[in-house]
Amino acid sequence: MADDREIAEVFQRESGRAVATLVRRFGDIDVAEEAVQEAFVEAIRRWPSRGIPPSPAGWIITTAKNRAIDRLRRESQRDNKQSEAMHLGEHDEREEIEIVEDDQLRLIFTCCHPALAVSAQVALTMKLIAGLGTDEIARAFLVPESTMAQRLVRAKRKIKAANIPYRIPGDAELPNRLKPVLAVIYLVYNEGHVATTGDHLIRHDVSSEAIRLARLLADLMPDEPEVIGLLALMLLTEARRPARTGRDGELVRLPDQDRGLWDRALIAEGQGLVRACLRRNQPGPYQIQAAIAAVHADGRSPEETDWAQIVALYDQLLQFVPTPIVELNRAIAVAERGDVAKALASVEKLGLDGYHLYHATRGDLLERLGRDAEAADAYASAVELTNNQAERRHLRHREARLR
Amino acid sequence: MSQYLMSVYYDEADETPSDEVMQEMYADVEALNKKMRDSGVWVFAGGLHTPDTATVVRSQDGEILTTDGPFPEAKEQIGGFWVIEAENLDAALDWASQATIACRGPVEVRPFQDEPEA
Numbered sequence: 001m002a003d004d005r006e007i008a009e010v011f012q013r014e015s016g017r018a019v020a021t022l023v024r025r026f027g028d029i030d031v032a033e034e035a036v037q038e039a040f041v042e043a044i045r046r047w048p049s050r051g052i053p054p055s056p057a058g059w060i061i062t063t064a065k066n067r068a069i070d071r072l073r074r075e076s077q078r079d080n081k082q083s084e085a086m087h088l089g090e091h092d093e094r095e096e097i098e099i100v101e102d103d104q105l106r107l108i109f110t111c112c113h114p115a116l117a118v119s120a121q122v123a124l125t126m127k128l129i130a131g132l133g134t135d136e137i138a139r140a141f142l143v144p145e146s147t148m149a150q151r152l153v154r155a156k157r158k159i160k161a162a163n164i165p166y167r168i169p170g171d172a173e174l175p176n177r178l179k180p181v182l183a184v185i186y187l188v189y190n191e192g193h194v195a196t197t198g199d200h201l202i203r204h205d206v207s208s209e210a211i212r213l214a215r216l217l218a219d220l221m222p223d224e225p226e227v228i229g230l231l232a233l234m235l236l237t238e239a240r241r242p243a244r245t246g247r248d249g250e251l252v253r254l255p256d257q258d259r260g261l262w263d264r265a266l267i268a269e270g271q272g273l274v275r276a277c278l279r280r281n282q283p284g285p286y287q288i289q290a291a292i293a294a295v296h297a298d299g300r301s302p303e304e305t306d307w308a309q310i311v312a313l314y315d316q317l318l319q320f321v322p323t324p325i326v327e328l329n330r331a332i333a334v335a336e337r338g339d340v341a342k343a344l345a346s347v348e349k350l351g352l353d354g355y356h357l358y359h360a361t362r363g364d365l366l367e368r369l370g371r372d373a374e375a376a377d378a379y380a381s382a383v384e385l386t387n388n389q390a391e392r393r394h395l396r397h398r399e400a401r402l403r
Numbered sequence: 404m405s406q407y408l409m410s411v412y413y414d415e416a417d418e419t420p421s422d423e424v425m426q427e428m429y430a431d432v433e434a435l436n437k438k439m440r441d442s443g444v445w446v447f448a449g450g451l452h453t454p455d456t457a458t459v460v461r462s463q464d465g466e467i468l469t470t471d472g473p474f475p476e477a478k479e480q481i482g483g484f485w486v487i488e489a490e491n492l493d494a495a496l497d498w499a500s501q502a503t504i505a506c507r508g509p510v511e512v513r514p515f516q517d518e519p520e521a
Contacts, residue, residue, distance in 0.1 A: 115492060162514045163405040165491035173493075 007047055011040050014057045015131035016216075020103035021061050023166060026068055029128065029156050035068035036060065042067075104129065105220045106166045112181040113164050120155035121184045127152060129216070130209045140191060140206045178221075182230050182286060185213045189234050211238060225280045229287030232273035236293035239266035251394045255302040255336075267297045285320040288313055307337040324350040328361055340368050356385035360395060367402065376402040406446065406515040407495040409485040411506045415454070415478050420507070431505035439487060444498060450483035482508060486515075 015036055022032035039060045053059040111124035126137045138148035158164070169177040189210030214231040221227045243257035252258075274294045277287045292313045299305030314330035327350055335343035344365040352358035363378030379399035383392050420428070432450075439445035454473035461468050473480060485502065489495040495512050503510045 113492075115496070161516075162407075162512075163491045165493050167491075167493065169493075 003048065004044070006052065007040070007044055010043070010052065010056045010060075012131055014060055015040070016129050017057060017104055018060045018064055019128055019131075020107040022064055022068060023107055024103045025065060026072070027166070029159065031068050031072065032064075033128070035064040035071070038067045039064035101220060102168065104216065105168055108181055108217065108220075109168060109177060110159060110164055110166050112177075112184050113159075114177070114180055115162065115164060116155055116158065118180070118184070118187070120151055120158075121180060122187055123148060123151050124155050125184050125213070126188065126209070130213055132209065178224065178226065181217070182226060185210050185217065186230060186234070186286075188213065189237075207234075207238060207241075210234060225277050225282045226284040226286050228273050229277050229284060229290045232270045232277065232290035233286050233293055235266045235270035235273070236290060236297055239263040239270065239297065245390065248393075249390050250397075251390050254296065259300065262297065270294065271297060283316065283320075285317060288317045288320065292317075302336065305336070307333055311337055324352050325355075328352065328358060331365075332361060335365055335368070340365055344369065354385065356382045356391070356395075358382075359385065363395075363398065367398075372402040404488055404490060405492075405495070406486060406488050407492075408511075408513045408515065409487060409495070409499050409502055410481045410511045410513070411483045411502065411508050412479045412511060413482045413508045415480055424507075428505070428507060435501055435505045438501075439485070439498065444487045444489050444494075446486040446488050448483070448485040451481060454480045482506070 018036045018039070019029075019032045022035055023029055026032055026035075042063055043056075043060065047053075108125065108129055111128055112121045116124070122141075123137055126132045126140070127134065132140075134149050134152060135145050138145040141148070143151075189207050191206055211231070211234050214227070214234055218227050218231045239262050240254070240257065242263065243259065243261040244252055246252050270290065271294045274287070274290050277283075277290070292310055295306055295309050295313070310333040311330060314326065314333055318326055318330065328347060331343040331347045331350075334346070344362070347358070347362055347365060350358060359378045359382035363375045363382060366372075366375035366378060376399050379395050379402070383395045383399065386392055386395070436445065436448060439448075457473040459470050459472055459474050461470075483506070485498075487495060487498055489498065492512070492514075499510045499512045
């Protein structure tokens with residue numbers, strides 16, 4: 001016996017793999033998606049009375065493949081596409097499609113191809129790899145469903161028209177091609193972690209999807225230290241989630257968090273991955289950020305945190321990512337190490353006037369130096385620049401205390 | 404296999420390169436053309452005269468109108484192009500990477516609508 005919830009779970013778990021397998025077999029994303037969808041409709045019809053088959057994935061893939069062949073046969077007869085009909089005829093209906101783990105990896109690289117806009121990369125990855133519905137992705141990124149649907153259609157059309165291949169890049173291309181894949185997963189995670197707009201500070205479901213994607217990628221590419229680094233970074237960030245919001249959904253900053261709420265299992269897993277990365281000695285930006293998160297997780301309180309180590313890690317990170325945002329975070333660590341005036345001086349050099357965390361950080365440093373009026377003005381500027389209601393409340397509260 | 408148009412763009416506001424640079428560029432492009440022919444991807448290629456030599460013809464209300472000028476009023480114009488036949492976009496982008504170095508300008512890669520006849 002199987003109920004809808006169980007079938008939904010199988011869909012969530014297996015649809016990505018099924019779509020990837022069918023894309024390899026038929027070379028067409030739309031055909032693959034539609035066939036997998038039809039197979040699940042069939043499952044909803046049959047499984048409640050007959051039970052979930054011993055290999056649900058195999059059943060879905062075989063059923064989907066037969067549906068796709070039926071459809072292509074019908075279309076080729078209608079359009080009189082002789083060659084395609086003959087090609088399909090070469091295969092036995094009962095042929096089993098082999099599940100190749102690499103299929104999903106191939107499709108990830110297609111979804112995150114640099115020829116596609118980042119917004120399209122994200123949407124395709126959520127849809128085809130994570131198996132989310134267009135409505136869910138639209139909700140996660142706060143765009144109307146029709147906008148998201150159009151984005152997906154356009155992206156799939158480009159893949160087809162420009163003949164973007166389904167292949168794992170060779171060793172020489174890999175470093176460059178892996179970058180957008182990792183960036184997409186991290187972007188999805190952050191979108192869930194701090195919703196850029198809206199009332200809830202954390203949209204947990206999107207974050208857990210990103211972690212699932214990172215775990216999948218780590219399984220598929222266990223020898224890529226940056227993949228492991230990204231997974232570790234997300235696990236260590238996720239570990240702090242229970243402590244990140246207060247009772248009224250307001251943001252709780254790292255130094256004020258109740259560390260007893262941190263998820264020790266996630267921390268242990270993340271720190272284990274960081275150690276494994278360090279042993280390889282092929283540092284990269286995600287590994288270094290994970291190492292920073294690991295040092296935070298070690299500190300039983302902000303005071304007991306090894307800030308000198310964190311500043312050193314930020315120096316290393318700056319070599320890979322020389323951006324004002326990293327400088328800003330380094331300055332925060334410098335302040336925590338005890339050099340508040342020095343931190344303020346380096347923050348004020350950054351000129352990140354349009355970025356709310358620049359003003360929030362500046363306000364915090366000014367407040368610590370006893371320059372309350374200037375601090376309050378900085379918090380006010382930060383409020384103007386963020387749309388997240390929980391963050392706004394937090395900043396307004398800090399401003400009000402100083403007025 | 405797919406066919407791609409690789410257009411080389413340049414900015415009209417840019418200074419014309421020196422003769423020496425031009426000669427180097429011609430040599431690099433010729434070397435790339437040869438490489439493309441040897442690999443079987445080369446279909447057609449050509450460099451164009453400047454846009455002020457262009458003429459636009461259009462049919463309007465049953466009449467043919469002929470006017471001076473390049474059609475797009477943009478400062479970026481096409482300086483030349485290749486048509487190549489490549490296995491997929493990755494292969495085309497690899498050729499485009501070599502083309503942008505040889506031409507010293509950005510290269511736009513665009514797929515042709517129809518697959519070449521088998």
